[in-house]
Amino acid sequence: AQSVSQHNHHVILSEAASLELGCNYSYGGTVNLFWYVQYPGQHLQLLLKYFSGDPLVKGIKGFEAEFIKSKFSFNLRKPSVQWSDTAEYFCAVNPSRSMDSSYKLIFGSGTRLLVRP
Amino acid sequence: NAGVTQTPKFRVLKTGQSMTLLCAQDMNHEYMYWYRQDPGMGLRLIHYSVGEGTTAKGEVPDGYNVSRLKKQNFLLGLESAAPSQTSVYFCASSYSEFRGGHGYTFGSGTRLTVV
Numbered sequence: 001a002q003s004v005s006q007h008n009h010h011v012i013l014s015e016a017a018s019l020e021l022g023c024n025y026s027y028g029g030t031v032n033l034f035w036y037v038q039y040p041g042q043h044l045q046l047l048l049k050y051f052s053g054d055p056l057v058k059g060i061k062g063f064e065a066e067f068i069k070s071k072f073s074f075n076l077r078k079p080s081v082q083w084s085d086t087a088e089y090f091c092a093v094n095p096s097r098s099m100d101s102s103y104k105l106i107f108g109s110g111t112r113l114l115v116r117p
Numbered sequence: 118n119a120g121v122t123q124t125p126k127f128r129v130l131k132t133g134q135s136m137t138l139l140c141a142q143d144m145n146h147e148y149m150y151w152y153r154q155d156p157g158m159g160l161r162l163i164h165y166s167v168g169e170g171t172t173a174k175g176e177v178p179d180g181y182n183v184s185r186l187k188k189q190n191f192l193l194g195l196e197s198a199a200p201s202q203t204s205v206y207f208c209a210s211s212y213s214e215f216r217g218g219h220g221y222t223f224g225s226g227t228r229l230t231v232v
Contacts, residue, residue: 010159022160034220043223044160077143092220104175105152105221109159 006108013081015117020043021076021111023091032094033074034105039087047089050074061085069083090112123208125222129196130231138193138227140208147213149191150175150221151183151215153204160207166191167213198231205229 002094007022025031035047056066065076074091091108121142122180140149152160155228162175166185180202182194191210195202205228207219 006159036220043225044209044221046220051218093184094220104162104165107152107160109157 004091004106004108006089006111008111008116009109012111012114012116015083016080017115018077019078019081019085021073021089021091021113023076023108024071025072025074025093025106026108027093027095029074029095030042033065033067034092034094035059035063035074035076035088036090036092037106038090038110040111044090047076070089081113081115083115083117088112121208121210121222123206123227125227126225127228128230130195130229132199132231134198135193135194135196135213136229137200138194138206138208138229140191140210140224141189141191142191142208142210142222144210144222145188146210146222147188148211149185150211151181151191151193152207152209153177154207154226155204163193163206194212198229200231203229204232 003026005024033050036044037047038044047063048057048065050057050067058064063078065074067074089111092105094105124139133186154160163177163179163181164175164183166172170189171187172183184192204227207226208224211221
């Protein structure tokens with residue numbers, strides 16, 4: 001079955017530290033890839049996305065992600081985190097050519113990031 | 118502001134009671150979705166709809182029913198609530214294709230507690 005794995009469930013960092021959150025997926029065909037962020041008490045918001053082209057994608061608030069097709073990975077990075085980045089981060093995959101999945105997103109289990117001042 | 122609106126935001130039910138969650142979107146999206154979010158399990162798809170009058174089962178449909186009588190509304194019903202349905206419910210909508218890179222637009226969620 002198609003799945004999305006986020007290996008880090010909880011991450012604690014100090015401000016200015018660098019961040020990398022892992023995301024791996026199991027689908028072998030063409031995929032669209034997303035990272036969503038959920039700030040405390042809020043709904044999910046799109047952070048960045050990859051559809052095609054340059055595998056290094058830049059999103060909002062200084063986040064970026066790199067698509068490595070050979071590793072089925074789409075890791076999220078930020079060079080220097082801030083206290084305001086405290087949130088839960090979700091990786092999601094859309095198997096874009098799948099007849100069955102159409103436009104559904106398959107979400108990972110999420111990574112809770114706590115940034116200490 | 119354009120977006121996805123969910124009502125109610127909070128609800129406490131007794132086991133066996135019924136309720137309906139309403140989702141409304143004003144972006145003319147074809148597709149609508151209901152997810153539940155539980156700690157450590159991410160978002161799991163309950164039901165979805167690819168257009169007015171159509172619905173389909175997602176990953177965890179048992180105990181829920183849905184209806185999409187109008188394009189802009191997607192209702193989620195619990196006929197006989199159980200404690201296992203305590204969760205945060207999110208509605209989302211999207212175009213039929215992720216054109217221009219649009220993904221999902223999410224509502225603000227409904228926190229449901231079944232006692």
